Amino acid sequence: MPTQPISWIAVDWGTSNLRAWAMSGDDRPLQRFESDRGMGRLTRAEFEPVLLELIGAHLPERPVPVVVCGMAGARQGWAEAPYVAVPCAPPVTGVRVPTADPRLEVTILPGVRQDRPADVMRGEETQIGGFLARESGFDGVLCLPGTHTKWVHLSARELVSFRTFMTGELFALIGGQSVLRHSLAGEGWDEAAFAEAAADTLSRPATLAGALFGLRADSLLHGTGPAVCRARLSGLLIGAELAAARPYWLGQQVAVLGEGAMARAYQAALAAQGVTARLLPTEDITLAGLTAAMRHMRNHT
């Protein structure tokens, strides 16, 4: 149990997961909570009970601000927090959501939209706010790897433009459910196979379509193992993404938000193109973004 009193609650409510932090009056995390009750499997009426189940026992007997980012603000979420359009600063004000429990003072931060080419984000804008809170002078490109990887051009503390790639979701679907699953089942990762495949689709994106079934045929005919097949599939998809995202990273200062294998794969593929990208841990950045919003609300209400 935290010894300091809880001042507010930070919440990152995504499609698949829910994370919450009990925060001190000086904006330090006192306790962390996590659940798999993501927005994707909840009806509107379930959000408040799910949040109370996770943190209710730790709430003081007085109203506490709860600042939420992510898919909870989607039309099918807890309450719709309409998108803000680029160019814009990361949103720090949101939509107040009525609750049955008087201890909750919930605000959901909006996502960001771009009309042409059509694109949307929910959650990443708050990470971007956290990043800019620490590096206010940054002018360049953020890459946020994930199920839906985002490339974001930042300038003068604003999101200028962004583009989303379904690379993470495609890797999971193709690697886990297509005929290729037979060739990828197993352990390991072959760095050289990744690099070669990424270079291949980066220079000739058209090769992706034929190379996919080639993974299966290679394992059938030549006994190519799962470590090579898995790294190649990842390389083919990330290379094709980098080819399409070239206007974002070419000649730019690039930072990658992430610390896992996927973030390192992006870093490696960029390095092969002569781009040195820093890796930044996401959880710190998310919390910094929610804190930036809380501070704004504290100073403006």
Place this chain on the structure above:
Amino acid sequence: MPTQPISWIAVDWGTSNLRAWAMSGDDRPLQRFESDRGMGRLTRAEFEPVLLELIGAHLPERPVPVVVCGMAGARQGWAEAPYVAVPCAPPVTGVRVPTADPRLEVTILPGVRQDRPADVMRGEETQIGGFLARESGFDGVLCLPGTHTKWVHLSARELVSFRTFMTGELFALIGGQSVLRHSLAGEGWDEAAFAEAAADTLSRPATLAGALFGLRADSLLHGTGPAVCRARLSGLLIGAELAAARPYWLGQQVAVLGEGAMARAYQAALAAQGVTARLLPTEDITLAGLTAAMRHMRNHT
């Protein structure tokens, strides 16, 4: 019930489906049988019982040749019929499979392999044999749309080279299971949206990676309906395939084996590139290929 006696059984045993035809002595189909007990869900011991369940009641009390093509000849199938390597004529001899029921004289036709780039087929080689049995002078390219679409270069009655694209499987996975499923759910097909999307990835294959999530964003921000989204997804994938398969169809005589919506989509995308492709019904062709093998065996045993 057929009035003519059954002379032999033709079988096309794919991953998802099993089709069989009772054939007359002059090689005409007397009766057709179909089942969803494809190779993908059967153990080795189940093939004979499944076939008997489908056709057993119609078998005469004497041994009858059963000619099988497709995935039943895979390593995990009924019995492995090892691949024949290109360049080769469509195989007309196969592997004899012992059976418990003395009325069955089963032969499984082999698939075809290509070592570089690695590729395999099982079943299509028999359709190709049926096509060549009718058009022995054909020199050009066959496109066989399906879960795994094949492009095959034919010359002098032989398969010279081929390439497989997972376009059908990708469409089903991305359209049915990714975040795009929300934007594709519904009816209809927008021909103009298909043509525009296909032209887009055909001329610039790199655009595929970013355009996919764009379908979702377009439906969220601009209310784009499922008929447009579904046709666009198909167009993006088929256009990317055509870009990769360009060496196959450019300046070639092209025939498409298929009669459904997918075959017509390929035909339309090729027509937009100035290639006039004929459509040929697959079932007739499959039966012609199995018949060509039966005739060969009849004359050589």
